[in-house]
Amino acid sequence: MQCPCHTERVSAPTDVPDLVARTLDLSRRRGFITSTRHETGRLLAALAASRSGTLAELGTGCGVGSAWLHSGAPKEASIVSAELDPDLAEDVQEIFGDAENVRVLAGDWSALEEFTPFSLLFVDVRDVMADIDVLADMLEAGGIAVLDDFVPSSFWPPIVDGQVDSIREQWLTDERFAAVEMLIDPDASLIIATRR
Numbered sequence: 001m002q003c004p005c006h007t008e009r010v011s012a013p014t015d016v017p018d019l020v021a022r023t024l025d026l027s028r029r030r031g032f033i034t035s036t037r038h039e040t041g042r043l044l045a046a047l048a049a050s051r052s053g054t055l056a057e058l059g060t061g062c063g064v065g066s067a068w069l070h071s072g073a074p075k076e077a078s079i080v081s082a083e084l085d086p087d088l089a090e091d092v093q094e095i096f097g098d099a100e101n102v103r104v105l106a107g108d109w110s111a112l113e114e115f116t117p118f119s120l121l122f123v124d125v126r127d128v129m130a131d132i133d134v135l136a137d138m139l140e141a142g143g144i145a146v147l148d149d150f151v152p153s154s155f156w157p158p159i160v161d162g163q164v165d166s167i168r169e170q171w172l173t174d175e176r177f178a179a180v181e182m183l184i185d186p187d188a189s190l191i192i193a194t195r196r
Contacts, residue, residue: 026095044146
């Protein structure tokens with residue numbers, strides 16, 4: 001006989017906000033097999049709740065990260081995101097049609113520069129993460145960068161696939177930031193870096 005107090009082990013609540021569910025549905029329809037994990041999304045929502053001003057996502061994809069930001073952000077905060085694929089950007093814009101504080105642009109990440117400085121910046125594009133100087137200049141003092149999609153490493157400097165992960169090393173040691181790497185799953189980590 002099973003104990004009535006037995007619960008299934010899960011890492012977080014399984015329900016998600018409506019906009020997140022809609023962007024996840026778009027991800028499935030578009031064939032994206034990876035998107036922002038729920039653990040990362042809940043962290044984005046929690047961080048967004050403490051922010052004001054402009055929040056941004058570099059690498060919109062199907063809008064999952066932006067939907068999580070929206071779920072936590074105060075109503076007076078604005079969210080801007082850029083997607084390189086114009087058709088995908090249009091689909092994501094449609095999902096956010098009723099969210100007056102969210103703007104999805106068709107273009108590369110540099111299209112967001114006119115909206116700086118950001119109080120929170122979610123970066124989900126590895127090539128962009130390498131340009132730490134540009135990203136640092138996009139953040140206000142006290143602004144937070146969240147960098148996604150790292151593979152955990154138990155070494156220092158961090159080693160992935162037999163090579164030093166120079167992007168992660170740079171973010172964790174740059175004196176302009178107070179930064180920490182967080183394990184969000186056994187196979188995934190992210191970096192949170194606050195601009196001094």
